[in-house]
Amino acid sequence: MELVTVGSVAFDAIETPFGKSDKIVGGAGTYISIASSFFKKKSGIVSVVGGDFPKDFLAMLDMRGIDQQGLQIKEDEKSFFWSGKYHNDMNTRDTLVTELNVLEKFDPVLPEEYKNPEFLMLGNLAPDVQLKVIEQCERKPQIIAMDTMNFWMDIAMDDLKKVLKKVDVLTINDEEARQLSGEYSLVKAAQEILRMGPEFLVIKKGEHGALLFNNENEVFFAPALPLEEVFDPTGAGDSFAGGFIGHLASTKDISFENMKRAVIVGSAMASFCVEQFGTERLQNVTQEDFDERVREFVNLTQFDISLV
Amino acid sequence: MELVTVGSVAFDAIETPFGKSDKIVGGAGTYISIASSFFKKKSGIVSVVGGDFPKDFLAMLDMRGIDQQGLQIKEDEKSFFWSGKYHNDMNTRDTLVTELNVLEKFDPVLPEEYKNPEFLMLGNLAPDVQLKVIEQCERKPQIIAMDTMNFWMDIAMDDLKKVLKKVDVLTINDEEARQLSGEYSLVKAAQEILRMGPEFLVIKKGEHGALLFNNENEVFFAPALPLEEVFDPTGAGDSFAGGFIGHLASTKDISFENMKRAVIVGSAMASFCVEQFGTERLQNVTQEDFDERVREFVNLTQFDISLV
Secondary structure (H helix, E strand, O other), X not given: OOEEEEOOOEEEEEEEOOEEOOOEEEOHHHHHHHXXXXXXXXXXXXXXXXXXXXXXXXXXXXXXXXXXXXXXXXOOOOOOEEEEEEOOOOOOEEEEEEEOHHHHHOOOOOOHHHOOOOEEEEOOOOHHHHHHHHHHOOOOOOEEEEEOOHHHHHHOHHHHHHHHOOOOEEEEEHHHHHHXXXXXXXXXXXXXXXXXXXXXXXXXXXXXXXXXXXXXXXXXXXXXXXXXXXXXXXXXXXXXXHHHHHXXXXXXOOOHHHHHHHHHHHHHHHHHHOOXXXXXXXXXXXXXXXHHHHHHHHHHHOOOOOOO | OOEEEEOOOEEEEEEEOOEEXXXXXXXHHHHHHHHHHOOOOOEEEEEEEEOOOOHHHHHHHHHOOXXXXXXXXXXXXXOOEEEEEXXXXXXXXXXXXEEOHHHHHOOOOOOHHHOOOOEEEEOOXXXXXXXXXXXXXXXXXXXXXXXXXXXXXHHOHHHXXXXXXXXXXXXXXXXXXXXXXXXXXXXXXXXXXXXXXXXXXXXXXXXXXXXXXXXXXOXXXXXXXXXXXXXXXXXXXXXXXXXXXXXXXXXOOOOHHHHHHHHHHHXXXXXXXXXXXXXXXXXXXXXXXXXXXXXXXXXXXXXXXXXX
């Protein structure tokens, strides 16, 4: 398998200053898979849903070439459910409901075909679950990337540090980078985190863009696209991760130069994601949309300066 | 005169998490002049100080080629004094003391040699003072750029709007852009502000970089350089403005492409400014330092992506 994604496939109910969604499909695994499937590589998803999960959504994933041998369906249980409400600034949110349901005892099992992934993307999940996936790989993938969140730093830091030793790329947000490292300066935080294992670190700053660091003191920055309206930020970070890993899996080039491109591609995917509720917009990105969006990033950031 | 700068030349006393300064020289006019003087063009400053202002500092400005025919010295009065304390995040600060002193009745007078500036930079001052300067120009300068702040939006919005009609470039921070436009989205705020007069708008977002808009829907973004430590943010915005206008005055090219370079140069100057208290670091920037810093911005932001 060229790309294996592990992450939640779930329901969300979202309230933003622009409106309120029904119970719609969300989850890190969902956003990552859909964003990465834009690159049409052989990919599979490892996750768990309940009997209440809509079959037509799974059919849509299938149509996008996302293999589901690793997706457990527990017919008698309910899917993971999260509900949240965004504040007016769209940067902060309150969690209203979290029902773990099937995720509570999620025991990921890699099907035979998934045991040698070229690229492995671990969406935000309990670190011990992420570790179990890595341990089922028969060979070290070219890149293991992982996302995590402050919640696991609060309650499972030891497990988290174990996983960090085994991954190549970590993606977290700025507050999480500060919490994980104990450093306020993101430059110092990055140095500290890169000592914990990963060779590359992406610090996501939401509307303020993303920083990419490697362990050779190189750094790259991509802004978020300035948008007139951010309709729903849910899934932006996961769409970023999906675009990032999808680009790497598609090019099979893990140089820092190509990681920079992956950050731009991830930022482009995130910019689509926030335009509508849920995965709606991501599902409809055409090659033309994508090229146009990347061109906007080029215009936004590229300049030509000659030094004396 | 190639460049005329109007702005406060004053005393600051600053407290940051890293330490406390004595009463040192600051002021928008000071930072702008020093940053722009890196480009060694014929420039002059219009401002007012008291008899307490150190003569050796004026001698230093003179050595940097900053003409002082427009600098009034009121021997029997005291210079403007501001004191502030930064919070731990270095993004917010409390003003402890503001003593207007000589600034209270500042009546700017352009010397003969200053009445046809090619470039005019209006640092943050009361809008009616900024207007008085514009009115003394015999011909429209190639570029009039101005900075302002929320304080004037609160107490002198009508005057501010009058000045805005007469300037080409406005530089303000993100909160000020929101207040001036009444729009939360910076894209919408920019559209609104560009309808008020300026052809170009720079929105400064501190550690989150700067956005440049023009009235043809073009937009450019420059990040702030990720620094291990920001020692003292005072003057960063004015150093940005100085680098920006200094580059324009030096190249005499006001195309959008060159404005992009000016934003990078401004960002480089701001990154020097915050490394030490006051103007210390800015005064010592060598051509080598500058080239190296610009190269860091190139490495930080430039990528090479080919579209399918």
